[in-house]
Amino acid sequence: MTGRGVAVVTGGSAGLGRAIVRELAARGWDVAVIARGPDGVEAAAEEVRATGRRGLAVTADVAESAQVEAAADRIESELGPIELWVNDAMTGVFAEFLDVAPEDYERVTRVVYLGCVNGTRAALSRMVPRGRGHVIQVGSALAHRGIPLQAAYCGAKHAISGFTESVRTELEHRRSPVRISQVDMPALNTPQFDWVKSALPEHPQPVPPVFQPEVGARAVADVADRPRRRSWVGLSTVATVLGNRVSPWLLDEYLARTGYRGQQAPDKGRQSMPPNLYEPVPGDHGAHGSFDDRAKGDSVQQWLVRHRTALLAGAGATAALAAGLAGRRSR
Numbered sequence: 001m002t003g004r005g006v007a008v009v010t011g012g013s014a015g016l017g018r019a020i021v022r023e024l025a026a027r028g029w030d031v032a033v034i035a036r037g038p039d040g041v042e043a044a045a046e047e048v049r050a051t052g053r054r055g056l057a058v059t060a061d062v063a064e065s066a067q068v069e070a071a072a073d074r075i076e077s078e079l080g081p082i083e084l085w086v087n088d089a090m091t092g093v094f095a096e097f098l099d100v101a102p103e104d105y106e107r108v109t110r111v112v113y114l115g116c117v118n119g120t121r122a123a124l125s126r127m128v129p130r131g132r133g134h135v136i137q138v139g140s141a142l143a144h145r146g147i148p149l150q151a152a153y154c155g156a157k158h159a160i161s162g163f164t165e166s167v168r169t170e171l172e173h174r175r176s177p178v179r180i181s182q183v184d185m186p187a188l189n190t191p192q193f194d195w196v197k198s199a200l201p202e203h204p205q206p207v208p209p210v211f212q213p214e215v216g217a218r219a220v221a222d223v224a225d226r227p228r229r230r231s232w233v234g235l236s237t238v239a240t241v242l243g244n245r246v247s248p249w250l251l252d253e254y255l256a257r258t259g260y261r262g263q264q265a266p267d268k269g270r271q272s273m274p275p276n277l278y279e280p281v282p283g284d285h286g287a288h289g290s291f292d293d294r295a296k297g298d299s300v301q302q303w304l305v306r307h308r309t310a311l312l313a314g315a316g317a318t319a320a321l322a323a324g325l326a327g328r329r330s331r
Contacts, residue, residue: 003053004028006079007224008072010062010119011089013040013280015190016138018287019217020086022047027221029084030054032075034068036061037280054079062089062115063107065122072122081130084224085123087116087160088138090153091277092192094263095199097151104197105152107277112156117163120180124167127178134227136220137164139184141237145244145251147207148259149200168229179227184241185216186234189295191285197275202264203290204271209236210295213287235301265291 007024011017013035021031025048033044033055041057048055056079060067076082091111093104120135127133142150143157161182168180187206190213198204211234219233232238244251268290273281288295 003030005083006030006032006075006081007084007086008032008034008075008082008119008123009086009088010034010068010115012086013037013044014285015192015287015289016185016188016213016216017086017088018044019213020088020138020220022287023214023217023221024084024086024224025051025053025055027225028053029224030056030079032056032058032071032079032082034058034060034062034071035089035280037282039282040280040284043284061111062087062118063110065114065118068115068118068122072126076126082123082126082133084134084136085119085127086136086138086220086224087119089115089119090138090192091196092150092153093197093199093277094149094204095197096149099199100152104277108152109156109159112153113159113163116160120163120167124171124178124180128171128174128176131177134179134181134224136223137180137182138216138220139182139230141184141186141232141240143182143184144241145248147255147263149263181223181227181229181231183216183220183223183231183233184237185219186211186236188213188216189291190287190289191273193289193291194271194285195273195276195281196271197277198271200264202266203268204263205265205268205291207259207262208294209234210291212292212295212297215296215298233301238301 007029009017009021012021012033021033021044025031030053031048033041035041038059041059045055045057058071060071062068093100123135137160140157142154143161146154164182187210189210193204196204216233223231
């Protein structure tokens with residue numbers, strides 16, 4: 001069966017990454033899954049195979065550049081040239097900055113930011129000489145606006161944005177046809193909040209409104225189909241980005257008042273899993289976290305983006321019809 005080519009998803013064993021793996025396979029991609037936990041990696045690859053596509057499970061820590069390079073070599077040896085690389089691997093610590101141990105802060109930075117750097121290097125070093133390929137960075141609304149209790153994660157996501165802009169200009173200078181995109185996510189219902197290292201008194205939660213990871217996965221796959229420089233997912237992300245541009249001082253005050261309470265869920269009890277900051281949590285944890293009861297399965301904003309061509313065509317036709325009717329009346 002003819003496919004779209006070979007895609008790589010880092011952090012593809014669980015959460016948003018797992019949903020991206022499923023969505024890409026459903027759209028005809030062969031998918032290599034990179035993550036640390038062998039159980040989730042193999043389960044994700046098996047889901048790819050179940051669709052009739054080729055799936056490859058690769059265990060590696062994206063914080064280690066040598067492991068990422070070895071993973072890329074294996075993928076190209078077994079599946080063929082990599083056409084799409086999605087950097088999604090992440091981890092985090094929920095605590096005030098002064099309460100985060102230096103080694104924990106560095107670990108988050110190495111996984112979230114340097115993991116993205118290592119993946120981009122492995123992808124571009126193969127794509128640029130061939131003159132084809134696409135790298136997608138999974139960003140966040142928190143790449144535009146920092147919030148309390150997540151300084152390490154917010155800092156890393158901001159760094160990814162600057163890094164991606166820099167690399168994009170270098171590709172344009174080369175006149176390279178290789179594309180690099182960033183897709184900024186809203187709060188998603190993933191296992192992140194069950195295994196994040198946390199100093200909070202209550203169970204960590206994503207800041208509402210919360211979306212299912214499939215919403216983000218469809219956005220990534222849409223950008224893979226039709227490359228765009230940057231995409232914002234969900235009205236909450238749009239509002240965060242634009243609000244921070246217009247009145248960051250108001251967001252400072254608002255988040256100082258609500259950001260602590262808004263990131264905790266007293267009704268969820270204690271966290272159900274140990275932290276995955278340094279070691280993966282054994283088992284296959286799928287795409288969803290503990291917030292199915294409050295997560296939205298779709299986004300009006302993403303529906304509008306997905307159907308923008310038809311909507312613009314319809315608006316143009318309506319305007320032309322109105323202009324024609326007005327002309328007939330004037331005659």
